[in-house]
Amino acid sequence: MNPRLTSKGIKAVVFAACLGPFGWLAWRGLHNDLTSDPVAYVTHYTGNWTLRFLVITLAITPLRSILHRPQLIRFRRMLGLFAFFYVCLHFTTWIWPDHDFDWSAMWKDVLKRPFITVGFTAFVLLIPLAITSTAGWIRRLGGKRWQRLHRLIYLIAVLGVVHYYWLVKSDVRKPLFYGFLVAMLLAWRLGGWLIGRRDKAAADAAARERSVTAGTM
Numbered sequence: 369m370n371p372r373l374t375s376k377g378i379k380a381v382v383f384a385a386c387l388g389p390f391g392w393l394a395w396r397g398l399h400n401d402l403t404s405d406p407v408a409y410v411t412h413y414t415g416n417w418t419l420r421f422l423v424i425t426l427a428i429t430p431l432r433s434i435l436h437r438p439q440l441i442r443f444r445r446m447l448g449l450f451a452f453f454y455v456c457l458h459f460t461t462w463i464w465p466d467h468d469f470d471w472s473a474m475w476k477d478v479l480k481r482p483f484i485t486v487g488f489t490a491f492v493l494l495i496p497l498a499i500t501s502t503a504g505w506i507r508r509l510g511g512k513r514w515q516r517l518h519r520l521i522y523l524i525a526v527l528g529v530v531h532y533y534w535l536v537k538s539d540v541r542k543p544l545f546y547g548f549l550v551a552m553l554l555a556w557r558l559g560g561w562l563i564g565r566r567d568k569a570a571a572d573a574a575a576r577e578r579s580v581t582a583g584t585m
């Protein structure tokens with residue numbers, strides 16, 4: 369076991385690193401350095417960081433097994449919550465400086481523009497995951513139900529990519545790149561699930577055979 373990954377300090381380091389993009393944005397904001405269109409800049413910046421944190425969060429499970437570092441699980445909740453933190457900033461930018469709290473215009477936007485509908489859905493789905501991310505909620509829901517609920521993260525990541533793909537006007541390379549990453553991360557899980565099913569079927573068949581053999585003895 370890597371002692372650096374289990375030390376208390378490392379969590380603080382990862383936390384500070386996750387806050388880095390926000391710190392950089394705040395620094396540029398304080399120095400009036402958010403380009404000639406600050407609202408668009410902040411929207412794009414926070415949208416990108418939301419998607420990055422979603423991808424990093426999804427990458428933790430495969431990385432644990434590929435790198436033989438099960439301790440990486442310690443960071444998954446924090447990373448997921450940072451995805452939520454950045455999407456809250458993204459959403460707040462849309463509500464406040466972008467729409468100036470004009471709820472009816474925002475609602476029209478959600479209903480009329482497919483990329484907003486999809487982004488909004490992803491945001492709404494992230495809320496229960498953020499709320500139930502604590503140990504208390506795992507206990508309350510029970511491990512199985514909690515896991516089932518948190519599988520929504522797969523759908524949220526796909527919606528995030530679709531949101532990005534639909535909003536870009538011409539150059540779709542970046543959304544396609546994120547789409548590729550999300551597809552790989554989901555394929556890895558699907559592969560694990562299929563292998564698990566095959567192994568279980570083989571184990572069940574072996575158990576059946578053993579009981580038949582025992583019965584004929």
Ligand code: HEM
Pocket residue numbers: 408411412413414415416418419422455458459462484487488489490491494524528529531532535
């Ligand atoms: C998990 C949820 C979300 C993710 C992952 C996400 C991600 C992104 C990304 C990656 C971009 C483009 C950044 C770039 O061009 O460099 C973006 C732009 C944008 N997002 Fe989101 N977003 C999410 C939710 C939302 C929500 C809830 C809203 C508002 C209701 C929203 C409104 C926008 C807008 C207005 C833009 C800019 C569109 C443009 O420039 O034409 N997003 N988002």
